[in-house]
Amino acid sequence: MVLKKALKSKSYHKRYQVKWRRRREGKTDYYARKRLITQDKRKYNSPKYRLVVRFSNRDIVCQIVAAKLIGDEVLCAAYAHELPRYGIKLGLTNYAAAYAVGLLIARRMLSKLGLAETYVGKQEVDGEMYEIEQEGNRRPFKALLDVGLSSTTTGKKVFAVMKGAVDGGMNVPHNEKRFPAWTKDEGFSPEELKKRILGIHVSEFMEELEEEDPDKFKVQFSRYIAAGIKAEDLEDIYTNAHEAIRADPSFTKKEKTTTEHKKWNKPKISHEQRKQNVRDKIQAAMEAAAEDDE
Secondary structure, X not given: OOOOOOOOOHHHHHHOOOOOHHHHOOOOOHHHHHHHHOOOHHHOOOOOEEEEEEEOOOOEEEEEXXXXXXXXXXXXXXXXXXXXXXXXXXXXXXXXHHHHHHHHHHHHHHHHHOOOOOOOOOOOOOOOOOOOOOOOOOOOOXXXXXXXXXXXXXXXXXXXXXXXXXXXXXXXXXOHHHOOOOEOOOEOOHHHHHHHHOOHHHXXXXXXXXXXXXXXXXXXXXXXXXXXXXXXXHHHHHHHHHHHHHHOOOOOOOOOOOOOOOOOOOOOOOHHHHHHHHHHHHXXXXXXXXXXXX
16 A cells, blocks of 8 residues: 655644635736835825726726725726727727727826826827826826736737827836837837727738638628728728827716616505405495396
């Protein structure tokens, strides 16, 4: 018989400490969070702001968050489902839409702080690196990029949101190494980044697919065809959207729609009504009996 060593002894289980709930659920990377929210003690209660970016299958969530003892406080938020208001009706989770969401939250946050006119940002999209500089007495609003559990690979769409926020006038520390087409040998390509910001890479793919396989093009871009959007229209759509976001980045609440719900349960009646119903049934039965006797 082979002897096996007990790897998890009694002392192991006695000393085992359960991890935090959001770590057990796989939702929070506390190693990264600690470094994002830890503030110098000499700065007292000054918050450390985070640009939180999360992607889902159909939406992009972007928030400006500050950590407090009672929990995280969201100061401002922008979503990809707001983009149809600015003319971007389809492709709400691609690279160009992510840039537009970043631009939207930057302009919205700066408008809230009264810095929109001081820090305009980069109005012309050329793909070049841009760093905000202090103008006047008030410093630019600074936030650290929080990508959550997402992998930070080169060309990731979370960095498109960051680029949009930087071009919108926010100070987000970064470099060019995670933008598309960056290589160790050739470095950074502004033209490639510009293509993705303006959706030119999508229009090129649309033209290529339409020539090679028209049937597949009709299936893959059926919603674009139904909306009457052609490949050459995409660049103008995103350019006009950037201008519209800068003109009015404010949040508009949707009007609540009132719907009438059907009630299938019988309404409750009082004790007196029940007694009256019994009297009516007795009276109806007596009248029916009297008619039968006649």
